[in-house]
Amino acid sequence: MSPQAARYDAIIVGGGIVGVSTACVLAARGMRVLLLERYTPAHEHGSSHGDSRMIRFDYEEAVYVEMAARAFRAWEDLAKRLGKPVFRQTGICNLAPADAEVLETLETRLRDCELPFERLSGPAFTRRFPQLSLPQDSEAIYQPDSAVLFADEVVRSLWDCVREDGVDARTETEVASIEPRENRVEVTAADGRSWSGTWLVLATGGWTGRWLDALGIDALGLDAPLVVTRELLAYFPQVGPVPHEAGAMPNVIDYHTSDPFYCVPQVRVPGVKAGCHRTGRKVEADDPEEVDRANLAAVQDFIGRRCPHLSRDPVAVKHCLYTNSADYHFILDRHPEHENVVLAAGFSGHGFKFGPVLGEILAARLFDETPPVDMSLFGLERFNRPGTLKPRTIA
Ligand SMILES: Cc1cc2nc3c(=O)[nH]c(=O)nc-3n(C[C@H](O)[C@H](O)[C@H](O)COP(=O)(O)OP(=O)(O)OC[C@H]3O[C@@H](n4cnc5c(N)ncnc54)[C@H](O)[C@@H]3O)c2cc1C
Missing domain, CATH: 3.30.9.10 (D-Amino Acid Oxidase, subunit A, domain 2)
Structure with a gap:
């Protein structure tokens, strides 16, 4: 299939909690979304599998408390949509x-x-x-207020929801190349299939390092090691x-x-x-x-x-x-040179509970809207000043 034959508004690479949550948000905006995942939902090779993840509000930084509270309302909404609980309150x-x-x-x-x-x-x-x-x-x-989210059930349910909402969600599809052009991004799978989209969200978890190289982040002098x-x-x-x-x-x-x-x-x-x-x-x-x-x-x-x-x-x-990430804060930002590419990375062992909010933030980044929470901890530009990074010390 030629790239022109399959044009999407947005392509999301990676179908863990971050990618699938973003697909939910973009589909709710009426966009034509393609979600590409190398394995199957909640597979065991990445970061979003297993029976449980903590929801907690006890963070040192106020922004995470705010994000956890906002995400909590979204988890309640998901439970309503599914007609079954997705978390259990534990304290x-x-x-x-x-x-x-x-x-x-x-x-x-x-x-x-x-x-x-x-x-x-x-x-x-x-x-x-x-x-x-x-x-x-x-x-x-x-x-x-802390709780336990039923992690792999959540991921699988979100995959069902995005399909219901019209997302073209494909499993066992490994992306081999991503090529940003002026007003579109071309994506090619390892088996040669290709697609083009106006925007791209990169949510590839532990595999993101190679894309930072391939998309020229390192060449821009940004020292953003993962x-x-x-x-x-x-x-x-x-x-x-x-x-x-x-x-x-x-x-x-x-x-x-x-x-x-x-x-x-x-x-x-x-x-x-x-x-x-x-x-x-x-x-x-x-x-x-x-x-x-x-x-x-x-x-x-x-x-x-x-x-x-x-x-x-x-x-x-x-x-x-x-x-x-170098300071254990997330990277939620536009590519400095390709405005239609957004990077979601560095979740440093505490990203799951925020899934729905991460989707909202990434959508806001994509369309240059005001994000729902303060973004000062999450920008790429912080890596221009490595001496000023303040690594999180509390879990
Ligand atoms: C032991 C442990 C405990 C944790 N506990 C908590 C907790 O209690 N609370 C909490 O909030 N968070 C917790 N976390 C963190 C949380 O689970 C992660 O931050 C979150 O799951 C990250 O999601 P992700 O979507 O970025 O990554 P992933 O789930 O790994 O998703 C990335 C996806 O991209 C896909 N992919 C990669 N490359 C390609 C490609 N080329 N083509 C197509 N697809 C590709 C991968 O297959 C993968 O499915 C924990 C993490 C771990 C490891």
């Missing part, structure tokens, strides 16, 4: 030594944003959360009667170590999901998976000291890619 416990700065930072932000929270410790904490063991000199900030890590997560089954399902147990982020551990209560896999944030091995996205035994042992030790009613023997060990 979240942030655990740390009582004098840790992270607790002060989170408390200040939650207070400023007028979000409810409690500070708990000692027997009051243990009575409330029997699933968790908190050291004597430690405290928890509990924020009740470091892909393969993060390990494991599911630990309950031993005894204390319930660990979402709803009975909160999400947990544990700041007793410089790399925080986290747990997500049981959803579908029969076990509590746990991992250690940003400790995965640096990889290329297509490298073969390999279990990092030392990382797994560290997660097992964490379960041993923090979750007294779980077995230390996991029922499943999985992997998932983080695509880390």
Whole structure:
């Protein structure tokens, strides 16, 4: 098929949570959209698979709190459209030594944003959360609005929704080249098929690095490295009667170590999901998976000291890619030279919960409209001043 024969308003490359959420937003604007995905929805090679992702509002930066609140309303709308829940409210416990700065930072932000929270410790904490063991000199900030999204169900449902909304959504279609022209972009698949669109959204997760090269971002002198890590997560089954399902147990982020551990209560896999944030091995996205035994042992030790009613023997060990930007903030921007190309990258292990808002932001970027939230953390121009980057320190 010649490119002229298949002209779309927008082509989205990558059908993880970011790409499919963007397809939803563009289809709702009445655009003719082509969504191209190399594998199938919620496949296990990228970043958007698995049974759960946390929704949380406890961020240091106000913009993420605002984005999480806006996305939350969209998740509620999706549940209404589907006629079934897509998340379960759990609350979240942030655990740390009582004098840790992270607790002060989170408390200040939650207070400023007028979000409810409690500070708990000692027997009051243990009575409330029997699933968790908190050291004597430690405290928890509990924020009740946090929830667990049913991640792969969400991705598959969004694929169904965009198809219903008229998006030409194609699986098992690997894009091999992207060529921006003056008022269109031409895209060719590995099997030789090609399409053209007026606009293009690049949402290729851990595979985005090669496109930054191919689209000349590096040649523009923008030092915007994306470091892909393969993060390990494991599911630990309950031993005894204390319930660990979402709803009975909160999400947990544990700041007793410089790399925080986290747990997500049981959803579908029969076990509590746990991992250690940003400790995965640096990889290329297509490298073969390999279990990092030392990382797994560290997660097992964490379960041993923090979750007294779980077995230390996991029922499943999985992997998932983080695509880390230099400051762990997202890249949501127009290509500096090709105004009809928008880049969505660097979700650095915390992008899923924002899916619908990321779609809105990318649409606004595409059409040069005022985005729904402040964009100052997310522009490419920040990489012109690497000395001024302020990396996120809290998970
Ligand atoms: C262990 C772990 C825990 C996490 N926990 C949370 C959490 O609790 N809360 C939260 O909000 N976030 C969390 N995240 C982060 C979140 O899951 C990611 O930020 C998000 O899924 C990124 O989505 P994406 O669409 O950018 O990437 P992906 O889902 O990887 O999608 C990119 C897609 O592009 C496709 N693609 C690539 N190249 C091509 C090509 N050439 N042609 C066609 N298609 C292509 C890929 O196949 C892939 O499907 C976690 C991540 C991990 C790894």
